Amino acid sequence: MELKKERKAQTIAEHRLHDKDTGSPEVQIALLTSRINELSEHLKEHSKDFHSRTGLMKMVGQRRRQLNFLKDRDIESYRQVLGALGLRR
Numbered sequence: 344m345e346l347k348k349e350r351k352a353q354t355i356a357e358h359r360l361h362d363k364d365t366g367s368p369e370v371q372i373a374l375l376t377s378r379i380n381e382l383s384e385h386l387k388e389h390s391k392d393f394h395s396r397t398g399l400m401k402m403v404g405q406r407r408r409q410l411n412f413l414k415d416r417d418i419e420s421y422r423q424v425l426g427a428l429g430l431r432r
Contacts (some may be wrong), residue, residue, distance in 0.1 A: 350377065358427070368413045369424050375406040376428050 351374065357363055358373040373411065382399045386392060415422040425432060 358424075368409050368416070369420060372406055372409050372413070372424055373428060375402055375409065376430070378402055379406065 349418075350420050354377055355370055356372050358369045359365070360369065364370060379402050379405060381420065382402070386396060386399065389395070410421065410430075413424065424430075
């Protein structure tokens, strides 16, 4: 369990805008991306886990909405997030 907490704290530290930032769209997109990647690996081994697949689709949709919000608000930040996380749109 500690490994996940450390990984989450590291992700927040990499993408935050200021010292106490935990809720900006950049941080939320980064956290969703890490969770999506972990769940994708899980589904490669457990292909019939439809409950987890449903959760994955919800997270992908939420990340997409966050990216659309960020694109409308600040296009440069949007491009930086896409480049840093290796997302393509």
